[in-house]
Amino acid sequence: MANMNMIQALNSAMDIMLGRDPAVVLMGEDIGYFGGVFRATEGLQRKYGEHRVIDSPIAEGGIVATAIGMSVNGLRPVAEIQFADYIYPGFDQIVSELARIRYRSAGDFFAPVTIRTPCGGGIRGGQTHSQSPEALFTHISGIKVVMPSNPYDAKGLLITSIEDDDPVVFFEPKRLYNGPFDGDPNKPAVPWSTHPKGQVDEGYYKVPLGKADIVRAGADVSIITYGTMVHVALAAAAAMNVDAEIIDLRSLVPLDVETMVASVRKTGRCIVAHEATRFSGFGGELLSIIQEECFWSLEAPIQRVAGWDTPYPHAFEWEYFPGQARVKAALQAVMETA
């Protein structure tokens, strides 16, 4: 085991997969010589060569499309889209092509492409470097969608994603790259070395897709969340002294319905939380499932915590971000209902 931040854990996952499987190639803007703008691919081109870790033109549609072509010809491409906010020029290739190659060819062709992309706010990125567009991808049939909340999971989930024969969009909450973040920007940054999930196995291991992690067991309320909000929810519940069960979904597609449902049936109260915009957010889907599966166990209306229905404003990053205050308000509302 070694101390790793999330960048190092992701780097380790790609290093191991490049070493294990000659079909694995990396491609993206600035990822080769430079090692990526967030340094996730640092040193990998030097180690595996320019034919395995490939710098690409600034053309996300081209990156996704050529990754599809490579995958159909036997490679296992891991494409980096520099920011999730830049993924849209590749959207047609993802929605109309990547998601449906297996379906439309009745399984004769498939495209094992992993698309890694940093998402989320908290780094003063403004409206073009802060988005959390996961719901756009969960809505597409044929794409798996992953978002880790810590280095250990990030590595295991990325290895699983690369080995998966279906396409995966792998969102990396960039605010968590260097440490867990509880939603308070005024507190000094905490490194991953202080957190148990910053202890990462240096070798090969997998974390399965579709298996949620019960980060904290509790009896009073279930908080179903993923990404940065896992840490915010933990801190808010602790501050309110609420015995919350906190569930980190880790993968949104496939979704671990069983763990969610068991928890809510047990606690009878539920909050869903994500950083992305509320309206038509993934929280809406979670809410529907809980309502369908747990209606007779619910003791209070389900609460939803999310970013506002606006673009992410540069000056009001922390007023936009669903921080502890918003989680606490939801906890209060869900606990008050008798």
Add this chain to the structure above:
Amino acid sequence: MTKKSRLHLPRVPARPGETPDFSYVQLSPAGSVPRPQVNARARDMGALSVELVRVLDDSGDAVGPWNPHLEASDLQVGLRHMLLTRLYDDRMQRMQRAGKISFYIRSLGEEAVGVAQAMALRPSDMLFPAYRQQGAQIVRGISLVDLMSQLLSNTKDMCKGRQLPVMYHSRANNIFSISGNLATQFPQAVGWAMAAAIKGEDNLAATWIGEGSSAEADFHYALLFASVYQAPVILNVVNNQWAISTFQGYAGGEQRAFAARGPGYGMPGIRVDGNDFLAVYAVTQWAAERARTGAGPTLIELVTYRGAAHSTSDDPARYRAKDDAEHWPLGDPIQRLKAHLIKIGEWSEERHQAMSAELEALVASSWKEAIKFGTMTEGPRLNPSTMFEDVFKDMPQNLQRQQALLRKELG
């Protein structure tokens, strides 16, 4: 027997620790490239996309058919705008390092692009800039206080705190809102120009893109639509050799110059010395005349060099030779125009120093004024509840509700 195919990887001339090498940059002697009639057929102007239009020669003289024969007073204004751009950049870079603003992008070494091109156009022409044409903002008369207020996201910010620093706009001065996403403005400018043609107006649109982002599909949409509809638009590719760490060869500049995309789509493409104020002015003026006389669009490749980092978020010492800029064969745009003005007896070191001091004082006093409207940490602050405005023209119910919730959340 044929050889096996092998993935070609464009050669990067000099990484850290290597000797800078710009032998790949094809140069033409100043004054050597003919200046065609503006209504010549694109197919007869192919050489413009291969040669390099230059006016200022190495001894500081303006030579050849592209010499725009500007008045000395115009050249002095150009020099002033370029120097102001550089001093503004220097100070804002320092303010970012001091934690006063969150992000900044300098245009070091590329000042002639924004300045000379904006000067060659009319105020009624619409600009669709990228993030490194602050010189054009200055030429259009946007005050430094207004530019700085945008960087500060303060109460005077034209974007009301919504955009990352340097994403300016000015409706009153015909400068479109800059996007943080690359290349999107290129085909939008073509649409603006199509509308001018539909309405029968003689304004044109000019837009800028880096050579790196010319890889995006949007670039190709722009050329196609501009060519099909012969739109009155000037499409500028600023080839500053580097897209963050990615060398221009990876954007497709290794096999053929970016200007040569123009003839491929049926419009002239001109390669111009981007550090030569006079040459940049002249080709822009030529392209503007084409647009205004119904002769159609022009693609201009401005060959220049990104003298600084991409932004305050990267360190070029990690991916290119440290002394790269010093070896750049086309020199510095400010030094070159200054030398020319001195050569023709219209400038002096003393006047230059005096102007430099005056402009530095202007930048300093503008900063003092701008921070009165607030910084990210001190002074007046925009009301956070304004973030819900302008999502739509009329605020829908869900946003009204969220606005109220935020007020409650903030106490």
